């Protein structure tokens with residue numbers, strides 16, 4: 489199983505080297521032939537299908553209030569250019585545009601499908617396909633950049649945030665929202681969360697990027713203005729609906745440790761909880777950070 493953009497030739501070379509140095513292979517007297525099968529994992533586990541977009545629409549509704557509060561607190565008034573980094577199908581971009589009142593708002597995402605969907609969701613805004621692990625961005629330096637639940641999917645979130653700060657105009661702000669932890673007593677949801685963690689970790693990323701960012705010192709490229717954890721209670725059936733949509737997207741991911749039957753059982757239980765009138769809540773602890781560029 490291969491994560492990342494490794495050329496096939498290099499993979500074959502590494503397998504050959506491992507084989508040449510393998511103690512067991514070297515102790516055999518017979519001819520050994522190695523025929524590897526490489527399974528490539530898409531870099532972003534949560535996909536860009538219609539289902540993935542549906543989940544992001546629900547996510548946008550559920551977390552609208554705390555996200556707007558962060559943008560209101562952190563963004564300058566009527567900035568000339570606002571960027572939504574990892575915009576998905578455009579719900580967070582529209583929220584950023586409405587809340588900041590930016591003169592120009594541009595959503596950036598690596599997924600062509602999400603960017604096309606975003607152009608349908610918010611035709612008045614601009615969208616660009618670009619891999620956010622690469623700088624410079626194909627735009628002029630922004631006055632505000634906002635990223636919600638994107639660093640959770642990228643290896644080295646602190647390094648990424650640092651490089652994003654360099655893409656801002658002097659004094660520009662970077663607003664980040666990432667999960668610190670998700671608190672629930674429901675065993676099925678706890679099980680789901682452990683699987684989600686594993687699927688993302690197989691890409692070298694951390695679904696709970698909040699604790700990694702908590703200790704981030706961006707000097708000399710910037711400074712932290714605010715670093716808070718906001719608690720946001722979500723009705724358990726709504727949380728289960730989000731998780732059920734997710735599992736449909738990555739239930740057959742190469743990094744999924746469960747057998748297909750077990751995934752189907754978990755799916756059925758999540759669907760049941762989503763349709764229930766369970767009165768419990770699941771509490772998201774969301775790290776919200778405001779940083780200012782020093783460049």
Ligand SMILES: C[S@@+](CC[C@H](N)C(=O)[O-])C[C@H]1O[C@@H](n2cnc3c(N)ncnc32)[C@H](O)[C@@H]1O
Nearest residue numbers: 532574575576580597598599619620621636637
């Ligand atoms: C969990 S979604 C969040 C979408 C949006 N920010 C929101 O809050 O609704 C993560 C988004 O990051 C995008 N993404 C992941 N890796 C990326 C990369 N390397 N460059 C650009 N976008 C990326 C995905 O395509 C997806 O749209």
